[in-house]
Amino acid sequence: MSALGGFLPFNKWSQESNAQPPKGNKPVVVSTWNFGKEANKAAWNILSGNGSALDAVEAGARVPEGNPDIRTVGYGGRPDRDGFVTLDACIMDQNDQCGSVAALQHIKHPISVARKVKEESPHVMLVADGALDFAVSQGFEKEDLLTEESRKDWEAWKEDADYSPEINIENHDTIGMVAIDSKGNLSGACTTSGMAWKMHGRVGDSPLIGSGLFVDNDVGAAAATGLGEEIIRVNGSHLVVENMRRGDSPEMACKHAVERIVSKNDSVDGIQVGFIAVNKEGAYGGYSIQEGFSFAVRNSKEDKLVDAPHLN
Ligand code: ASP
Numbered sequence: 001m002s003a004l005g006g007f008l009p010f011n012k013w014s015q016e017s018n019a020q021p022p023k024g025n026k027p028v029v030v031s032t033w034n035f036g037k038e039a040n041k042a043a044w045n046i047l048s049g050n051g052s053a054l055d056a057v058e059a060g061a062r063v064p065e066g067n068p069d070i071r072t073v074g075y076g077g078r079p080d081r082d083g084f085v086t087l088d089a090c091i092m093d094q095n096d097q098c099g100s101v102a103a104l105q106h107i108k109h110p111i112s113v114a115r116k117v118k119e120e121s122p123h124v125m126l127v128a129d130g131a132l133d134f135a136v137s138q139g140f141e142k143e144d145l146l147t148e149e150s151r152k153d154w155e156a157w158k159e160d161a162d163y164s165p166e167i168n169i170e171n172h173d174t175i176g177m178v179a180i181d182s183k184g185n186l187s188g189a190c191t192t193s194g195m196a197w198k199m200h201g202r203v204g205d206s207p208l209i210g211s212g213l214f215v216d217n218d219v220g221a222a223a224a225t226g227l228g229e230e231i232i233r234v235n236g237s238h239l240v241v242e243n244m245r246r247g248d249s250p251e252m253a254c255k256h257a258v259e260r261i262v263s264k265n266d267s268v269d270g271i272q273v274g275f276i277a278v279n280k281e282g283a284y285g286g287y288s289i290q291e292g293f294s295f296a297v298r299n300s301k302e303d304k305l306v307d308a309p310h311l312n
Helices: 036-047 053-066 110-120 128-137 148-160 228-233 236-245 250-263
Strands: 028-032 087-092 098-104 125-127 175-180 186-192 213-216 220-226 273-279 284-288 294-299 303-307
Touching (some): 028 284, 036 053, 036 175, 053 087, 053 110, 053 175, 053 186, 087 110, 087 213, 098 110, 098 128, 110 128, 110 186, 125 128, 175 213, 175 220, 175 273, 186 213, 220 250, 228 250, 236 250, 236 273, 250 273, 250 284
Parallel strands (some): 098 125
Antiparallel strands (some): 028 294, 087 098, 087 186, 213 220, 220 273, 273 284, 294 303
């Protein structure tokens, strides 16, 4: 046991466990799911030109937000059970500054509104109509985000859904993105349309600093995807970063957070949660409850999709 009662000093690796700092390669960007690969391309354009991690994650997150074929993020995202497309997003930088919007309608790029909240308001989080008013005041255009495909899906769902939100592993997928730049600064972004057919007003983990995303420039950054209610209950991304602070590699930090969620449930059948993380050295990792979670990595040597290791 260390003099700090088991807690390691900031950014120091455990001497007791003989853990070696995992080797990393900076800059690097890591994003959730297969669509993360396309998003990483936009982020890498910035990182490879010595741009900031903050600019990189915003640019990357805007890619799936603007793509109507991605039905779980931004424009084209599936609506709630009343037919409203409501978006959640947050962003956090190397100075612990963060911005967030939740239940935002009519704005295609909530990640950029979240950044404006961080930089142009005295607050961290704005929701619903207040977030929309703020976005419009900042020059964002009001648009209809419900595409024909998503409207048809909703009509079909209503036919036999009994108006009940469904919790399963298919009807959601957020982009969470974490990056470290050539100066060694970390930032992250997270954006989603949330769980399809959710109750109107439901907010998941994705816009909540500490749940969907957390960054500590001394240690690392983490982001989450999956069933938001479970991620919120353990403050998942903060937990991953704290695990890294205590000496875990990014992958082990994600695994331990997954195990925490599993330990809180009698059964995790049908529940998916995945985490990604990057540390101060540029090492990365991810982990999920169930098989099927993938994450995308881009650095000077790699541009790849990784099937995340999983518990079940
Ligand atoms: N975490 C998101 C939410 O609960 C959805 C997802 O990432 O799959 O809204």
